[in-house]
Amino acid sequence: MVLKVLTIALLFFTSVFFISNPKSNAIINRSPNLETETRIVYANLQTNNFVPPQIQSFSEALIGFYKLKEKGIIKKNILTLIDFSLSSNVKRLWVIDLTTNTILVQSLVAHGRNTGEEFANSFSNNAQSFKSSIGFYATAEVYSGKHGLSLRLDGLEKGINDNARNRGVVMHAADYVSASFIKNNKRLGRSQGCLAVPIGLSKEIITIIKDKSCLFIYHPKSFSSLSS
Numbered sequence: 060m061v062l063k064v065l066t067i068a069l070l071f072f073t074s075v076f077f078i079s080n081p082k083s084n085a086i087i088n089r090s091p092n093l094e095t096e097t098r099i100v101y102a103n104l105q106t107n108n109f110v111p112p113q114i115q116s117f118s119e120a121l122i123g124f125y126k127l128k129e130k131g132i133i134k135k136n137i138l139t140l141i142d143f144s145l146s147s148n149v150k151r152l153w154v155i156d157l158t159t160n161t162i163l164v165q166s167l168v169a170h171g172r173n174t175g176e177e178f179a180n181s182f183s184n185n186a187q188s189f190k191s192s193i194g195f196y197a198t199a200e201v202y203s204g205k206h207g208l209s210l211r212l213d214g215l216e217k218g219i220n221d222n223a224r225n226r227g228v229v230m231h232a233a234d235y236v237s238a239s240f241i242k243n244n245k246r247l248g249r250s251q252g253c254l255a256v257p258i259g260l261s262k263e264i265i266t267i268i269k270d271k272s273c274l275f276i277y278h279p280k281s282f283s284s285l286s287s
Contacts (some may be wrong), residue, residue, distance in 0.1 A: 119286035147247035193222035206231035232261035
């Protein structure tokens with residue numbers, strides 16, 4: 060019994076240490092206990108009274124985060140997870156601080172108009188498809204556009220989302236991303252492929268995640284090379 064407790068404590072310490080020390084990510088990626096470690100991190104999420112993401116989407120996001128951090132593609136210990144397996148009527152975007160293992164924000168987020176109605180089920184990397192693209196992104200620079208403060212995104216998966224910048228797929232605010240829109244239309248509004256978030260949360264989210272943090276859009280039907 061004592062040995063079991065010590066083992067669990069050691070795994071928890073290892074997970075927390077790796078997250079707060081970017082140079083250790085190479086060790087994590089080679090660890091045979093990676094699945095156990097991601098589950099421990101998940102079990103110890105500080106939720107701030109938010110509803111946590113599902114463990115499957117969180118585990119895939121965390122594994123990809125470790126790999127991108129090891130390669131230096133992302134710089135911040137911030138993970139944005141969007142779960143497109145969920146209804147657009149629920150808050151399916153999470154911003155997580157992996158230094159403190161804390162959920163900072165949970166929010167509604169829209170998918171593309173040709174990706175689906177209430178549920179997202181069709182994705183594309185093509186221009187003018189008006190569809191969302193799943194997979195891993197690095198957040199980039201902020202700019203002011205027709206939707207106000209907006210955030211450019213660089214897709215990191217060839218053939219899946221690497222055309223995001225050329226397509227103009229960004230994060231921005233939209234008035235159709237709101238509880239009132241859902242009440243009146245039975246579903247959230249949809250974008251032209253961008254990640255549209257509520258007007259009241261857009262500045263907070265963009266400010267936290269801008270400049271080389273990890274963003275992952277999850278869907279169970281889709282495969283990501285970074286989370287395998």
